[in-house]
Amino acid sequence: MLIFDSIIFSYGTKKILNGIYLNLPKGMIVGLYGINGSGKSTLLKIGCGHLKENVGNVFINEESQYEKSLNSRFEKIAYLSQNTFLPSDLTVKEIVTKNGYTKETFQNDSLIGKIFLNKINSLSGGELRYLEIKLLLELNREYYLLDEPFSGIEPIMIEKIISLLLEAKSNNKGILITDHFYRYVKEINDISYILKN
Numbered sequence: 033m034l035i036f037d038s039i040i041f042s043y044g045t046k047k048i049l050n051g052i053y054l055n056l057p058k059g060m061i062v063g064l065y066g067i068n069g070s071g072k073s074t075l076l077k078i079g080c081g082h083l084k085e086n087v088g089n090v091f092i093n094e095e096s097q098y099e100k101s102l103n104s105r106f107e108k109i110a111y112l113s114q115n116t117f118l119p120s121d122l123t124v125k126e127i128v129t130k131n132g133y134t135k136e137t138f139q140n141d142s143l144i145g146k147i148f149l150n151k152i153n154s155l156s157g158g159e160l161r162y163l164e165i166k167l168l169l170e171l172n173r174e175y176y177l178l179d180e181p182f183s184g185i186e187p188i189m190i191e192k193i194i195s196l197l198l199e200a201k202s203n204n205k206g207i208l209i210t211d212h213f214y215r216y217v218k219e220i221n222d223i224s225y226i227l228k229n
Contacts, residue, residue: 033057033093034079034109034175034206040087041074048074052088054225056175056206061197063221064210070227072210073114076177079208080111092175110173114180116160120153124163127152133170141166143192158189165196175206182213190216 034056041049048071056062066072077083079090081097090097092108118127125148128138138144144166147159155163161181168176178197182190190213197207198220209217218224 033091034208035091036075036079036088037091038088039075039078039085039090041071041078041083041085049078049085049227052227054208056208058174058206059201059204060222061201061207061209061220062223062225063214063217064208064225064227065214065217066210066227072227073179075227076111076179076208076210079105079175079177080109081105082111108173109175109177110168110171112164112168112176112178112181114183116152116164118152118160118164118167121151123151124148124155127167131167133167137170138166156185156189158185158192161185162189162193162196165193169196169200169205173205176200176208178207178209178211180211181209182211182216194220 036052036054039049039052040047052075054062054064054075064072064075074083078085092105097105124138124144128135139148143159143162147155152160165178165181181193194216201207209221211217
């Protein structure tokens with residue numbers, strides 16, 4: 033289980049998170065809801081180690097991360113930010129082969145097979161998001177923190193991404209999702225948390 037325990041975080045004098053508790057069990061999808069500016073993205077960044085909490089602690093499988101290196105979190109957690117992390121001038125094939133993934137895994141995926149020779153900057157928003165999530169899931173981490181995986185993409189691609197996430201869940205992965213398309217998150221989440229005030 034991934035646990036956020038009594039998390040407090042401020043940007044300067046502005047307190048964003050105040051005493052947040054959330055747990056993400058393996059084999060479950062957790063939905064995190066809240067208005068813009070409520071701290072959802074900040075909490076995900078704390079979980080994966082991109083930000084350090086001011087007060088509180090993150091536990092991975094009952095082990096405190098307080099004095100651990102960030103690498104200890106990276107070995108167990110994958111994080112999808114709102115912005116793409118893929119170089120726009122490379123092809124899908126180049127990204128797959130240069131980063132040690134098995135080409136066959138991606139070419140056997142009918143969607144990625146169609147775009148395998150395309151450059152990243154030529155992909156639609158949905159194709160790009162699907163590829164990013166597929167790449168993250170192939171890292172085989174225990175937990176996945178996804179920030180806005182459905183925003184700005186067409187419903188047919190959302191359904192394909194949901195299939196990937198449900199398969200990961202069935203493989204005992206813990207998935208934390210925040211997205212303004214609440215309807216899609218609510219369809220698949222097992223637990224819901226709301227950040228308010």
